[in-house]
Amino acid sequence: MLKNKNVVITGGAGFIGSNLTEILLENNNFCILIDNFNNYYSGKEKRIDEILTSYEENKDFILIRGDLVNYSILEELIDNIDIIFHLAAQAGVRYSIENAAEVTTNNIASTVNILEYAKNVRVEKLIFASSSSVYGNPIYTPVDEEHPKNPISPYAVSKLCCEQYADYYFREYNLPITSLRFYTVYGPRGRPDMAIRKFFNLILNDGVITIYGDGKQLRDFTYISNIVEGLILAAEHHNVNGEMLNLGCSNPVSVNELIVKMYEIAQKPKNVKYVEKKKGDVEVTYSDITKAKKMIGYIPRIDIDEGLQKTFDWQKKLSDK
Numbered sequence: 054m055l056k057n058k059n060v061v062i063t064g065g066a067g068f069i070g071s072n073l074t075e076i077l078l079e080n081n082n083f084c085i086l087i088d089n090f091n092n093y094y095s096g097k098e099k100r101i102d103e104i105l106t107s108y109e110e111n112k113d114f115i116l117i118r119g120d121l122v123n124y125s126i127l128e129e130l131i132d133n134i135d136i137i138f139h140l141a142a143q144a145g146v147r148y149s150i151e152n153a154a155e156v157t158t159n160n161i162a163s164t165v166n167i168l169e170y171a172k173n174v175r176v177e178k179l180i181f182a183s184s185s186s187v188y189g190n191p192i193y194t195p196v197d198e199e200h201p202k203n204p205i206s207p208y209a210v211s212k213l214c215c216e217q218y219a220d221y222y223f224r225e226y227n228l229p230i231t232s233l234r235f236y237t238v239y240g241p242r243g244r245p246d247m248a249i250r251k252f253f254n255l256i257l258n259d260g261v262i263t264i265y266g267d268g269k270q271l272r273d274f275t276y277i278s279n280i281v282e283g284l285i286l287a288a289e290h291h292n293v294n295g296e297m298l299n300l301g302c303s304n305p306v307s308v309n310e311l312i313v314k315m316y317e318i319a320q321k322p323k324n325v326k327y328v329e330k331k332k333g334d335v336e337v338t339y340s341d342i343t344k345a346k347k348m349i350g351y352i353p354r355i356d357i358d359e360g361l362q363k364t365f366d367w368q369k370k371l372s373d374k
């Protein structure tokens with residue numbers, strides 16, 4: 054576990070960034086969050102307030118509001134940064150299809166600025182949040198890191214491009230960087246545009262769940278604490294400098310199976326409608342996590358049943374407030 058480090062978390066007000074920050078603060082790390090609080094969805098201020106209030110006098114915590122597309126934001130940072138978790142990005146596959154240029158500029162320019170900064174100040178480790186979407190529709194499963202990359206959305210192309218920049222900085226400047234390909238992350242503080250949060254919200258409010266396609270599409274849903282553990286393990290291991298690693302559960306379930314589990318947990322009758330599949334959605338995500346297991350000791354401890362129960366408990370509390 055990382056302790057007593059100076060850590061930058063870009064996208065710190067986001068879903069994964071806020072959960073990572075909480076664990077890093079619990080372990081006496083000094084955390085500097087950078088986020089532009091973009092308006093893709095609401096609730097980011099609340100996440101930050103939650104974290105701030107649990108840390109007296111905010112002494113281990115700095116929040117910088119700003120856009121990483123401008124390098125100048127990084128000039129505000131203190132010296133002696135040990136580790137950077139670069140999680141800031143415009144997420145959302147479907148959003149990227151409608152806003153291709155914006156997503157491309159945002160994700161690639163902000164990543165190149167972080168890489169330049171890390172090169173200039175020589176950090177101990179830089180972690181880049183990539184995505185399983187770089188693979189596109191798998192030609193075999195489970196998908197290992199060598200699988201061909203056939204991205205089918207501007208978001209996925211932007212992530213693949215950032216990985217290539219990361220690889221370039223590793224080769225040219227020996228920058229200690231690892232790219233992690235996350236598989237559909239869910240859990241407390243989850244993004245409201247993502248399926249599990251959206252579905253529980255509809256279930257709790259007796260709404261109708263809309264499924265795009267026939268519901269047979271498989272997703273390797275990965276609980277947030279598995280991802281946070283994977284991020285920290287990757288930061289601690291120098292044998293993965295210059296590597297790309299899958300972080301998933303390696304246990305895909307279909308959207309139809311997911312829905313059944315969710316209604317069972319909520320103890321409500323099923324209420325679902327099916328509409329046409331959306332562009333950019335892949336048929337299957339199914340990670341091979343052998344490399345991450347072997348190289349950093351990654352084990353996804355929380356399975357889908359436990360993860361869904363924990364997510365439901367959090368969301369129920371939220372809706373009861």
Ligand SMILES: NC(=O)c1ccc[n+]([C@@H]2O[C@H](COP(=O)([O-])OP(=O)(O)OC[C@H]3O[C@@H](n4cnc5c(N)ncnc54)[C@H](O)[C@@H]3O)[C@@H](O)[C@H]2O)c1
Binds near residue numbers: 067070088183
């Ligand atoms: N959630 C998932 O299932 C998933 C899967 C694969 C990859 N990822 C990647 O993991 C990272 C975190 O995802 P998340 O689900 O927490 O998303 P999120 O949208 O909740 O968090 C991203 C944060 O980055 C900030 N941001 C975006 N552009 C910025 C910029 N130019 N400058 C400063 N801040 C900026 C946003 O305001 C947001 O708070 C992202 O890079 C995402 O692409 C997420």
